Amino acid sequence: MQTPSAKVWDIAYVRQQFPALNDPESGKLAFFENAGGTYVPHQVVEHLNHFMTHTKVQPYGPYRASQQGTQAIEQATVKMAEMVNADEDEVVIGHCTTMNLYLLSMALRKQFAAGDEIIVTEQDHESNISPWLRLQEFGVKVRFWPIDPHSGKLALDDLDTLLGERTRLVCMTHSSNIVGDVNDVKAVADKVHAVGGWLLVDGVSYAPHHAIDVKALGVDVYVLSLYKLFGPHLGLMYVRRDLHGQLHNQSLEQLPKLYAAYTNPGAPNNLRIALNPGLVNHEEVACLLGLVAYFDDLHQHHGFADEPSFQRRVSRVMAIAGEHETALARQWQIWLKTQPALSQLGGDNTVLKQRSPTWALQCGSTSPRTLAIALGEREIAVQSGSFYAWRCLEKLGVDPHSGVLRVSLAHFNSSEELMRLCITLDGLLESAGGKHV
Ligand SMILES: Cc1ncc(COP(=O)(O)O)c(C=O)c1O
Numbered sequence: 001m002q003t004p005s006a007k008v009w010d011i012a013y014v015r016q017q018f019p020a021l022n023d024p025e026s027g028k029l030a031f032f033e034n035a036g037g038t039y040v041p042h043q044v045v046e047h048l049n050h051f052m053t054h055t056k057v058q059p060y061g062p063y064r065a066s067q068q069g070t071q072a073i074e075q076a077t078v079k080m081a082e083m084v085n086a087d088e089d090e091v092v093i094g095h096c097t098t099m100n101l102y103l104l105s106m107a108l109r110k111q112f113a114a115g116d117e118i119i120v121t122e123q124d125h126e127s128n129i130s131p132w133l134r135l136q137e138f139g140v141k142v143r144f145w146p147i148d149p150h151s152g153k154l155a156l157d158d159l160d161t162l163l164g165e166r167t168r169l170v171c172m173t174h175s176s177n178i179v180g181d182v183n184d185v186k187a188v189a190d191k192v193h194a195v196g197g198w199l200l201v202d203g204v205s206y207a208p209h210h211a212i213d214v215k216a217l218g219v220d221v222y223v224l225s226l227y228k229l230f231g232p233h234l235g236l237m238y239v240r241r242d243l244h245g246q247l248h249n250q251s252l253e254q255l256p257k258l259y260a261a262y263t264n265p266g267a268p269n270n271l272r273i274a275l276n277p278g279l280v281n282h283e284e285v286a287c288l289l290g291l292v293a294y295f296d297d298l299h300q301h302h303g304f305a306d307e308p309s310f311q312r313r314v315s316r317v318m319a320i321a322g323e324h325e326t327a328l329a330r331q332w333q334i335w336l337k338t339q340p341a342l343s344q345l346g347g348d349n350t351v352l353k354q355r356s357p358t359w360a361l362q363c364g365s366t367s368p369r370t371l372a373i374a375l376g377e378r379e380i381a382v383q384s385g386s387f388y389a390w391r392c393l394e395k396l397g398v399d400p401h402s403g404v405l406r407v408s409l410a411h412f413n414s415s416e417e418l419m420r421l422c423i424t425l426d427g428l429l430e431s432a433g434g435k436h437v
Contacts, residue, residue, distance in 0.1 A: 007302045009324035014412050017041040017294060021412065030417035033381045035177055035205060035358045035408035037227045043297065044231060044290035047072075051286040059282055072286035077272070079292045080236055082310040084222065085213040089244075092237045092275045093285050097204050097225045098127035100237040103275050104200075104221065105131035107247040108169075114139025117166040121145040122395050123154055123176045123183075126388045128202045128223075132171055145172070149395055152179035152346045156187060167197040174206035178389045178404070179346025179396075180356040182206065189218035198243065204228060205356050208410060209325060211315035214238045230410075231291045232284035237275065244271055251277040321411035322352045328409055328418055329357045335422045341366070341429055345396055345404065357409040360387075362398060366432045368405035374428050380421050382407050 020026045020039040031039065055069030081091040094100040112118075112135060120129045122144055133142050143162050147154055154172070163170075170192045175182045185201055192199040200221040203212060207224040214222045220240045227233040239247070249256050255273045272279075292310065299313040302320060307313050329350040336342060341364035349355040363371055368384035375382050386393055386400035393400045407421065 007304070007320050009320045009411070010301065011324060011412075011414055013301055014298065014321075015414065017043070017297070018412055019045060028379045030380045030420050032407045032409065032413070032418075032421060033383050034208065034410035034413075035228065035356075035387075035406065036383055037225075037233070038208065038230050038410045039412065040230055040232065041290070041294040043293040044287050047290035047293070048232070048283055048287035051283045055286070056283065069282065069286065072289060073282055076285050076288035076292070079310055080226075080288055081238075083212070083292075083314055084224075084236070084238055085215050085311045086238045087241065089271055090238055090241050092239070092272050093226075093280060093288070094235045094237060094276055095280055096227075096233065097202065097223045097235040097237075100223055100235045100275070101127055101200075101202075102131045103250050103277070104237065104239070104247075105135060107250050107275055109135060109138060110248050111246050112138065112140045112168055115141060115166060116168045117141045117143055117164065118168060119143050119145050119159070119162050119170040119172075121154055121172045122147045122391045123152065123179065123181070124171070124173045124202060124389065124392070125177055125204065126390060128171050128173065128200070129391070132169070140168075141166070144391075145170075147179075147392060147395055149397070152176065152392060152396055153181055154183055156184070156191070159188065159191060163191060163195045163197070165195065167192070167195050169198050169200060171200045172202070174201050174203040175209075175356045175358075176346070176389070176392065177205045177358060177387050178360045178392045178406075180205075180349075180358045180360075181346055182354050182356065185217045185219060193218070205358060209318070209322060209352060209356055211311060211318045213311060213315075214240075226288065226291070229291070230294060232281075232287055234280060234284050234288070239271060239275070244274075247271070247274050249274040251275075325357050325409055325411055325413075326350055326352050328413060328415060329355075331415060331418055332357075332359065332407075332422075339426070339429070340364075342425075345398070359407045360404040361407070363405055363429070366429060368403055370432070371405050371425070371428060375421070375424060378424050380424055382421075 015021050018039045019042050055065050057065045059066055059070040059073055078088045081088045118132045120132050145159055189199045198220040201219045203222055203224040208229050222238040225235050251273050256270045259273050295314050295317055298317045304316045333348045333350055343362045345360045372382050372384040384405050385403040390400040
């Protein structure tokens with residue numbers, strides 16, 4: 001049994017941090033599309049505003065406004081690395097996860113010989129499948145780690161049958177954006193490393209609910225989307241330092257050499273150049289300092305003892321946020337059992353360590369799209385569709401074109417708004433005549 005933390009998530013305080021929840025107009029919306037992208041706290045907005053007002057000039061220049069902007073960009077990058085327990089030169093802040101993975105696949109391409117094998121899973125979002133399938137053009141063999149057609153789970157035994165001496169890379173999700181399953185990444189890392197391969201993990205669905213420690217997980221590459229983690233529309237990619245020498249530069253040919261020669265403190269390092277052609281939106285990177293301030297405010301507000309590591313502070317905050325999310329998940333699962341027309345993919349586990357609070361529903365005779373639109377008209381935000389996890393849906397017998405209705409939580413959701421969703425959904429199913437189908 002889990003020992004509950006002595007500290008209790010102060011949901012009223014947390015909600016105060018989000019301008020969208022407190023604005024008279026946008027505050028009417030009960031927001032359950034968090035797996036698509038979360039709201040941002042005021043700290044992020046303020047840092048963005050500050051950058052745009054005072055330092056919106058080309059960074060890395062010799063004058064004050066530029067130096068201050070540079071400092072914000074560099075500090076934010078250092079903190080993001082610290083957040084996942086990586087060293088600063090092991091992290092790239094890119095446009096998004098899809099772009100980061102595409103660039104990585106291009107950067108690694110020359111490392112693979114014809115007949116080398118890459119394993120991808122049927123559980124993943126397509127952004128962690130398509131870039132690897134493209135390498136088939138160069139003779140790489142891509143093998144699929146299948147999911148169970150009923151539970152949607154990945155079994156380690158199945159991986160054992162795929163791993164071999166030609167395995168170079170295994171690409172998997174930490175937590176599925178459809179079935180929510182949390183996979184045992186450490187166990188997979190041990191198996192993959194035993195055959196001399198690398199492990200790449202998509203943490204996009206997992207990271208909004210847990211602190212990340214890439215070293216403890218033993219991964220070689222880890223990606224997450226900062227805009228689903230209360231930040232701006234950016235993606236973070238960790239690449240273990242030992243792999244850097246294997247990456248082919250994706251940026252301007254001369255740049256890595258030029259930057260290697262730089263002695264200026266604050267100049268971007270090679271990885272950040274090689275995997276980030278043209279760099280990314282400066283103001284968005286700088287406002288990640290607001291994300292740091294947000295987690296630090298929550299850490300302080302909940303009375304945790306001082307802690308020098310940002311990763312540890314996030315970890316404390318996520319632990320009590322997780323208890324709140326677990327309570328909401330229980331509330332949801334109890335209600336769901338009263339709804340014969342709704343069937344959830346991936347089971348009813350409420351233990352956050354095993355299942356993310358992202359729920360994909362089949363809705364009997366009512367179309368997911370119709371329900372999503374009707375909920376939107378009633379100021380409740382959910383989404384319908386395939387969520388780019390076509391293979392996962394197909395294997396579970398769901399037509400990706402009609403897709404599922406997806407409800408997903410963030411730690412700022414309240415029990416009251418979840419109840420509002422349940423009551424409204426109940427009424428909609430009743431009036432559509434689809435409640436008991
Ligand atoms: C599990 C998962 N992986 C990857 C992605 C792609 O992320 P991005 O939008 O940052 O490219 C998403 C986006 O929804 C996702 O849910």
